[in-house]
Amino acid sequence: MHTYPPPPVTFVRGEGSYLFDADGKRYLDFLSGLAVTSLGHAHPAVRAALHEQAGTLLHVSNLFGTTVGPAVAATLDRLVGGGGRVFFCNSGAEANECALKLARKWAGPGRYAVVSAYGSFHGRTLATLAATGQPQKHEPFQPLPEGFRHVAWGDVDDLARAVDPGVVAAVLLEPVQGEGGVNAATPEYFGAVRRLCDERGVLMIVDEVQTGLGRTGRWFGFQHLGVTPDVVTMAKALGNGVPMGACWARADVADAFVPGDHATTFGGQPLATAAARAVLRVMEEEDVPARAVAAGERLRKGLEALDGVTTVRGLGLLLAAELSAVDARTATSRALDAGLVVNAVTEGAIRLAPSLLVSDEEIDEALAILSTVVQA
Secondary structure, three states: OOOOOOOOOOOOEEEEEEEEEEOOOEEEEHHHHEEEHOOEEHHHHHHHHHHHHOOOOOOOOOOOOOOOOHHHHHHHHHOOOOOOOEEEEEEHHHHHHHHHHHHHHOOOOOEEEEEEEOOOOOOHHHHHHOOOHHHHHHHOOOOOOEEEEEEOOOOOHHHHOOOOOOOEEEEEEOEEEEOOOOOOOOOOHHHHHHHHHHHOOOOOEHHHHHOOOEEEEEEEOHHHHHOOOOEEEEOHHHHOOOOOOEEEEEHHHHOOOOOOOOOOOOOOOHHHHHHHHHHHHHHHHHOOOHHHHHHHHHHHHHHHOOOOOEEEEEEEEEEEEEOOOOHHHHHHHHHHHHOEEEEEEOEEEEEEEOOOOOHHHHHHHHHHHHHHOOOO
C-alpha cells in the first residue's frame, strides 16, 4: 500500500554504524532506523542469540511459560527503578495502547480521559493517534476514539485546567518529544506534572519509546527529570531491530489488570525476548548511557560549530540541528547522496540518532559530510 513515499535507496546489508545499498555504496547511519538499532547493525551478540533461539523455540503463545521473558522483565524493572511489572508486546504503539487500557481499568468507571501534549507522538493505532498531539494527523480518520485531551507542551497551568480528576485517568508525556522536533522537557515541568498527578489522583505515564534504554544519557529519559512515573512504555531499541515493546507499571497499578483484560499473540515470544536479553546484556556491559553522554557531547559541539546550524537541542544521542541556510528535506537528501543517513524531523531541523556504540571517528565523518550539506 502507498503508506510511504517511494524509497530513495534500497539497503541490503548493515554492519555496525554502516549500511550498504544494492549497488554496494556505503552509508553512515545516523538515524538507526528511527532510534531502533542502538547497538548498530548485525551486532554479533544479537545475531548469536537469534540463531540459538531460532533453533530451540520460536513460539508457544502466552498460554504457557517460557524461560527468557521473565529474565528480560526483571532487567527492565531494575533499570526503570524496581517495584513494577511488565507487559510485552510488539511495538511502541502497542505499549502505549496497553498503558491507556491499564489507566482506564485502574481509574475505574467514569474516569477514562487521558491528557497529552501538543507536538507529541504516541502511535498510529486509533487510540494512540487520538493521544498524539498533532491534529493534522487526526483529520483523515475522524471520528477518533473519545477521551483524549491536548494541552500546550511545557505549560503547567494549561495542564492543570485539563486534569479534571472526576474524568481524567492519566497524563501521558514524552521526556523528549522526538517526532515533535526533539524538544526536551525540563525538570521543573516534569516535577510539576508529578505533583499535579499526585494531588488529583491520576497516573503519570511516560512514553519512552524513542528515548528509552540509554539514548538520552540515562537508562530512561525521565531519570534526568527527578520524577518517578507510574507507567513507562518502551520499544524501538529493546530488540535492536526485532519487533519488541514493553509496558512497565508500578505493581499496584499493574494489579488492575486480571486475566482476560489485555493480551497479544506474539508479544514476549521467545525469539523477541532472546534478542532483547542479548541487547540488554550488551547495553549494560558497554554502559551505553555513559557512552551516549560522551558521544552526544562530541556530536553536539561539532554541530554547533557548523556554518548553517543555528541551534542544537535534545539529550545524549537524540539531537536535532536547526538549519538556517537550507530546509531540512534538502539537507537530508544531500546527506543521503553524500553517504549519510539522517532525517527531517521538522521543516527546519534534521534529527540525528546514531548507534549508542558510535565511535569518535564516525561522528567526525558525519560532521564532515554535514559541513557541506547544510550550507546554502
